[in-house]
Amino acid sequence: MTHDPRTALLRAALDAAERGWHVFPLRPGTKRPALHGEAACARVGSCEAGHRKWEQRATTDPDRIQAAWSQAxxxxxxxxxxxxxxVVDLDLPKDNSSADAPCGAATFAALCERAGHAVPDTYRIRTASGGEHLYLTAPDGIRLANTAGTIGELVDTRAWGGYVVAAGSTTDAGTYEALCAPVAAPLPAWLHSILQPARRAPKAPSVAVAGQSRRYADVALADxxxxxxTAQLGQRERKLFVAARALGRxxxxxxxxxxxVxxxxxxxxxxxxxxxxxxxSTLRSALNWSITHNSGRRDAA
Known part of the structure; x- marks a missing residue:
């Protein structure tokens, strides 16, 4: 029997959609969206009211998926x-990096251990380059953004504004392959606390900004x-770790x-x-990381 890549990829798209995951086409053999860009948009069809990007056009509608994947x-x-x-993206060190550098999976496993938890048992993909994608479900009503290095070296996340390549897709580097049953576990609370945007002190007249910001910080320190x-046995180191990450900001x-602090x-x-x-030990590493990764966030707000 001749292998039909178009049929296999259509099945992969429909499988993802059946899980409630919104899909869109990527150029054959690549990771790049196959949809037209804004400059080439004719403002017709789905773009009649304005250009719609890949995130807006991604769908779970089997009819739309059938129509798209029938073309290529x-x-x-x-x-x-x-x-x-x-999705937690666990990458491998680049070819020109130190051979002793830990991969993203090792860095993430060490972070989970320090937080007092096992690596989430969840739907997992081996990427074409040999890395891994861990799929986690976001809490209802929460809108998290992508991160790059926020969790650790070679550990990124994809959420709103991001996408991943689904299992069954193939590039020159290889095939994206599912490693376990297709069930995505909930995003752990401790990991959510790292990924969520830093809370901001309420805006106030300029003469009071410094004092109000310090009062907000004092409340956070007390909390x-x-x-x-008051942490119970089994939660103490994790709560200390999370607190240090939060206060490092x-x-x-x-x-x-x-x-x-x-x-x-x-x-x-x-x-x-x-x-x-x-x-x-926990305080030193958690504070160092948080201070390094939050040094410019206030000015950018």
Whole structure:
């Protein structure tokens, strides 16, 4: 029997749509959208009211999918935002990087361990390059954006504004292959806390901005310290880790001195039953990461 790539890719698109994932065509053999760009838009058909990009045109409608994939052996793109997905992209080090550099999967596994959780058991794809995609379902009513390096080196996420290549698609580098049963687990709360945008202090007249920002930071410090101090067995290190990540933002923005945050969380962690060394190690790495990745966010707001 002759293998028909168009039929196989159509089946892949329909399979994804049956799971509620919104698909759109990618150029055959590539990861690039096959839809026209805004400059070439004739403002007809689905674009009559204005140009519609791939995220807006992604669909679960089997009739539309049949019509699109009858034209060519398109690869399958999944628009993660409309699909209610957050996909963790675990990449491999580039060829010219150090041979000792950890891959994205190792970095993510270490992060999960530090947070006190196993790597999520969820729908997983091996990418054409040998990396992995972990599919997670976003909480209802939550709109997360893409991230690049927010979680760790070679660990990105795709949500609103992003897409991934579905299983069954093929590029010059290889085929995207499903590694387990097609069930996406919910996004863990601890990972959601890292990915969600930093909360902002309410806007106020310019003369009061500095004082109000500090008051907001003080409230956050008190809340996070209480969460750590009252943590139960099995949750203590994870809550300390999450608190340090959250408060590192305020250190980066100049609202809280680092030594004040470290002292408060160190005391809270010890009060919860962690050792001095456990607190110090978790605080140092979590604060360093948060300060590095939040240094310019206030100015960009």
């Amino acid at each position: 052996p398109f690869n399958v793109g999944i628009a993660t935002g409309p699909s209610g997905l957050v 996070e310290t209480r969460n750590v101090a 305020f250190v980066a923005w100049g609202d809280l001195p680092r030594h004040e 470290e002292q408060a969380l160190q005391e809270a962690g010890e009060a919860a039953g962690l050792t001095v060394a456990e607190c110090r």
